[in-house]
Amino acid sequence: MRLFSVFVIAMLFFLMSCRQSLPTASPKPPRDELEAILAVTETGPSDVSYLGKIDGNLRNLVTALLSGEDVNQAAQALGFKVTDNKEVLLDIYVTNSVSEASVQLTSLGMIVQAVNESNGVVEGLLPISQVLAVARLDITKALLPVTAFGTDKIP
Numbered sequence: 001m002r003l004f005s006v007f008v009i010a011m012l013f014f015l016m017s018c019r020q021s022l023p024t025a026s027p028k029p030p031r032d033e034l035e036a037i038l039a040v041t042e043t044g045p046s047d048v049s050y051l052g053k054i055d056g057n058l059r060n061l062v063t064a065l066l067s068g069e070d071v072n073q074a075a076q077a078l079g080f081k082v083t084d085n086k087e088v089l090l091d092i093y094v095t096n097s098v099s100e101a102s103v104q105l106t107s108l109g110m111i112v113q114a115v116n117e118s119n120g121v122v123e124g125l126l127p128i129s130q131v132l133a134v135a136r137l138d139i140t141k142a143l144l145p146v147t148a149f150g151t152d153k154i155p
Contacts, residue, residue, distance in 0.1 A: 051135065053140055055145055058144070062128060062131050065128045065129060075088070078145075082128065085127065086127060087127050088126060089113075089124070089145065090144060091144045092126070093120055093141040095139050098115040098116065098120060098121070098122050102115060108126070110124050110126045120141070126143075
């Protein structure tokens with residue numbers, strides 16, 4: 001028992017000495033992307049449930065755009081590509097027919113590239129600035145970025 005106590009005390013001293021030599025954390029606290037989105041929009045709506053339709057990485061990209069950060073750098077860090085026009089390739093899952101949804105999405109600036117009626121998916125390039133507007137639509141179930149691999153590469 002005494003040997004165990006000596007071991008524990010020795011480990012505590014060792015850990016305390018290691019802790020003092022560790023670099024200090026960055027003074028910039030981590031940012032919650034949802035708070036950032038609401039903070040940079042003119043009027044944050046009281047119902048923010050539509051934000052749950054947006055993939056987490058895509059929310060981070062929208063936050064970068066609205067915060068004035070480098071969108072291309074943010075996209076690269078998140079693992080997907082952005083066009084020169086700040087568009088991102090997305091799969092948008094919809095509740096209505098994809099043809100009706102395509103009309104609404106096109107009116108918001110989406111360049112529709114493919115549709116899948118049986119799965120209720122519209123795929124195409126959407127301006128990042130329109131992601132929140134698309135998420136607010138009643139027809140939208142989910143917005144997911146398409147990773148740029150294989151046949152999913154942005155032209």
